[in-house]
Amino acid sequence: xxxxxxxxxxxxxxxxxxxxxxxxxxxxxxxxxxxxxxxxxxxxxxxxxxxxxxxxxxxxxxxxxxxxxxxxxxxxxxxxxxxxxxxxxxxxxxxxxxxxxxxxxxxxxx
Amino acid sequence: xxxxxxxxxxxxxxxxxxxxxxxxxxxxxxxxxxxxxxxxxxxxxxxxxxxxxxxxxxxxxxxxxxxxxxxxxxxxxxxxxxxxxxxxxxxxxxxxxxxxxxxxxxxxxxxxxxxxxxxxxxxx
Numbered sequence: 001x002x003x004x005x006x007x008x009x010x011x012x013x014x015x016x017x018x019x020x021x022x023x024x025x026x027x028x029x030x031x032x033x034x035x036x037x038x039x040x041x042x043x044x045x046x047x048x049x050x051x052x053x054x055x056x057x058x059x060x061x062x063x064x065x066x067x068x069x070x071x072x073x074x075x076x077x078x079x080x081x082x083x084x085x086x087x088x089x090x091x092x093x094x095x096x097x098x099x100x101x102x103x104x105x106x107x108x109x110x
Numbered sequence: 111x112x113x114x115x116x117x118x119x120x121x122x123x124x125x126x127x128x129x130x131x132x133x134x135x136x137x138x139x140x141x142x143x144x145x146x147x148x149x150x151x152x153x154x155x156x157x158x159x160x161x162x163x164x165x166x167x168x169x170x171x172x173x174x175x176x177x178x179x180x181x182x183x184x185x186x187x188x189x190x191x192x193x194x195x196x197x198x199x200x201x202x203x204x205x206x207x208x209x210x211x212x213x214x215x216x217x218x219x220x221x222x223x224x225x226x227x228x229x230x231x232x233x234x
Contacts, residue, residue, distance in 0.1 A: 032217035037155075044205065044224040045155070051218065088155050092217035098171060099145075099157035 004028055004091060006102035013110045017077040020105045022089035025072050026037040028100055034094045036065055039086040039104075048087075049074060076107075085108045112136040112223055114206045119228030122196055130228055132189040140164075140184035143209035143217030145221060146191050148202035158204070159191065160214025169215070174200070196232045203227040 004024040012018045022034060036049040039102075049054050049065035052072065064075045076083055089102040118130040130146070146158040159180040161168040168180050179192040189206055206225040213219070 031219075035220040039155070044226050046224075047220065047222040050210070050220040050222070056128075056222070062147075086154075090155070090157075090221070092215070094217075097215065098159070098169065101147075101155040101157065104154040 003093060003096070004089060004100050004102040006089060006105045008103065009106045009108065011108040011110055012079055014079050014081065017037075017075060018079055018080050018107065019089050020074045020076075020107070022072045022074070022091075022102045024091060024100075025093075025095075026070060027095040028070075028093040029067065029072055029090045030070040031094055034062075034065065034067055034089050034091045036074045037088045037090065038083075039088060046073075046089070079109055081109050084109060112189040112208065114223065114225035116204065116206045116225045116228035118228045119204065119232065121231045123234050124197060124232055126196055127192070127194045128196060128230060130191040130193065130204055130206075130230070132185045134189065134206075136207070137208070139182075139187040141217070143212055143214040144182060144189045145207040145209060145214060146180060146189075147190060147205045147207050147221070147224070149205070149227075150199070153202075156202075160209070161189070162214055163212040167213070167215070169231060193230070195218060196230075198232050201230060203229050203233045 033051045037045040039045040052067040053065045093100045113135045145160040159170045161180045177195045181190045205227045207221045211219045
């Protein structure tokens, strides 16, 4: 079992707001930055949020990240069909001295 | 435009070796740390290995430690992953990934961008 956990799935209808949680420990999320990636099948994962809540240029402001304690979350507002993808959080873990990915959340737009 | 193009994947028998390559372009390769990240079929992403800009420091996930070796050739703008004693559980799509800085182990860094990946299948 991963030291950083995400729900395997999430869903909502177009136009709605969905939140994807990422839960960890003091050694990872509690002390370090969380980054988020969108992964569509057959494509390279794409950076959505870095350093908890920073958006790279070109990423719509519908995507936002936050962190509190040992948990982080990615929020997607104004849900669109093209948002249907797998979403991963990743964080450095001080205990394992390595990078740890959450298990990923498959988002379905109903 | 930053581009990372992986190659070297294929079908290999358990216990054999394979060497992956990643050709980088569009940025100063020797300024940045690099990583390998993999995704097994139906599974999530797993960090495999990272290397600093000057090859001064590298490390591996426990699942591959002692079997895989990461290296780079800054003159050729290339990253490599030598995979020995391959196992069925190493079957995955292997991504070459650029770090946002020069060291792979900095918690304030992130991965961007990623290559398209090269598929490694370990099977008899």
